[in-house]
Amino acid sequence: MNVLILGVTGSIGENTVKVCKDIGYKIIGITCKSNYTKLADIIAKYTLYEDLKYIGITDIGSSDKFKLLGLELQTQVFSGKNANIQCIQSYDYDIIVNSLVGTDGIEPSYYAVSNSKKLALANKETIVAAGEIILDKARKFSCQIIPIDSEHGAILQCIEDNPIKRIHLTASGGPFWRLDKEQLSTVSVKQALSHPNWKMGNKITIDSATMMNKGFEVIEASKLYNLTYDKINVLIHPQSIIHSLVEFYDNSIKAQLSTCDMKLHIQYALTYPKRFMNAYEELDLTEHELTFHKPDLEKFKCLKLAYYCVKEGNSLGTVVNAVNDICVEYFLEGKIKFTDIADIIEKVMDKYDNIKAQTFEDILNINNWAIAKAKELEEYR
Numbered sequence: 001m002n003v004l005i006l007g008v009t010g011s012i013g014e015n016t017v018k019v020c021k022d023i024g025y026k027i028i029g030i031t032c033k034s035n036y037t038k039l040a041d042i043i044a045k046y047t048l049y050e051d052l053k054y055i056g057i058t059d060i061g062s063s064d065k066f067k068l069l070g071l072e073l074q075t076q077v078f079s080g081k082n083a084n085i086q087c088i089q090s091y092d093y094d095i096i097v098n099s100l101v102g103t104d105g106i107e108p109s110y111y112a113v114s115n116s117k118k119l120a121l122a123n124k125e126t127i128v129a130a131g132e133i134i135l136d137k138a139r140k141f142s143c144q145i146i147p148i149d150s151e152h153g154a155i156l157q158c159i160e161d162n163p164i165k166r167i168h169l170t171a172s173g174g175p176f177w178r179l180d181k182e183q184l185s186t187v188s189v190k191q192a193l194s195h196p197n198w199k200m201g202n203k204i205t206i207d208s209a210t211m212m213n214k215g216f217e218v219i220e221a222s223k224l225y226n227l228t229y230d231k232i233n234v235l236i237h238p239q240s241i242i243h244s245l246v247e248f249y250d251n252s253i254k255a256q257l258s259t260c261d262m263k264l265h266i267q268y269a270l271t272y273p274k275r276f277m278n279a280y281e282e283l284d285l286t287e288h289e290l291t292f293h294k295p296d297l298e299k300f301k302c303l304k305l306a307y308y309c310v311k312e313g314n315s316l317g318t319v320v321n322a323v324n325d326i327c328v329e330y331f332l333e334g335k336i337k338f339t340d341i342a343d344i345i346e347k348v349m350d351k352y353d354n355i356k357a358q359t360f361e362d363i364l365n366i367n368n369w370a371i372a373k374a375k376e377l378e379e380y381r
Helices: 011-023 037-043 058-069 081-090 102-112 122-141 149-158 181-186 202-210 212-224 260-269 302-312 316-332 341-352 361-375
Strands: 002-005 025-033 054-057 076-079 093-098 114-120 144-147 162-172 230-235 242-248 253-257
Touching: 002 011, 002 037, 002 081, 002 102, 011 025, 011 093, 011 260, 025 037, 025 081, 025 316, 037 054, 037 058, 054 058, 054 081, 058 076, 076 081, 081 102, 093 102, 093 260, 102 114, 102 122, 102 316, 102 361, 114 260, 122 144, 122 212, 122 316, 122 361, 144 149, 144 212, 149 162, 149 242, 149 253, 149 260, 162 212, 202 212, 202 316, 202 341, 212 230, 212 302, 212 316, 230 302, 302 316, 302 341, 316 341, 316 361, 341 361
Parallel strands: 002 025, 002 093, 025 054, 054 076, 093 114, 114 144, 162 230
Antiparallel strands: 162 242, 242 253
16 A cells, blocks of 8 residues: 655654554655654655655755755655645546644545545644535545544444434543633643643644543544534543444444554554554553543533534634634734634634635635634733
8 A cells, every 4th residue: 555644743743654554554755744754764764765756845944954955865755835736636646644743634635635645634623614515525535534543443443334313522631621610711831732641733732631632522523423522522531432323223332442452443544444463552451440521612612612512503613723824823922812713703603604615715714714713812912
């Protein structure tokens, strides 16, 4: 299998390299935003020289510095904002893995579904912001979209031909689920980046702390599995052993369990529908007590807003995604409080006339409108 990995320097990207090496898949292309030194380290560490044909670096300055490293590579290096798309369009891949962060991953997904047999998708924002349009295009080009997320990968493993009564998405709860609502306004960036179970990039770690990450998964589930909002339940499961559950109309429930190792979920997405042996850590159920709790939607308002997006439909998810992106950025920079993230998202949602996006260009325009509205708010002045 020939693979392109978008966002190779992130945790999902590098873990995908590990999995590909373990199962013998060829890595034909890799991309990153600006971390050219780690890109070079990955090429050397995992000996990607032989099969690698395409490299994309979206930051031009970083691309220039990468070329000055003098690596002996028989590859074409694309630079600039379209580097991901140029890599996508340069080869007929079996699998494209999109592990890009945030809104930057949406447009590459749009092009990936017409240039590969399978899109292994870790970028939640693709489905949240442009799900209907990209899923329709994937069907047109007979491209499978397989989620890498542990929760949606778990659902995929549990569904069957029988109708679904509801699904249960599990959430670790992040670092703050036991705090009182009043305490959230004073949490620091350092505290918000301290996830109890998973090692992830900064953006998704903050999304986990606000539970917007779970909110995005609610929106994703509605589009990937054609479910109404009342058929999607969220459970806080601090141990992160059960990744999702599917309930059927006979009141039986199927669950998928595994350790907190993303390589398992990456491998399943790459090899779907087959399963390959591996040497990753096995799950010992005698070592874990499994507990579940209901999330507080007033405390975690981002999750509540996501449910509202599913209920209202149309392009509201595009707005929420765009504003969340910029709010997380500002929180990480210390410009806004943790609780401002949900408040600002809600304010921009209230200003939006919820239209139905007809084209991918509409998605981009709505995204830009939402960012501009967020920047107009008093919190940013």
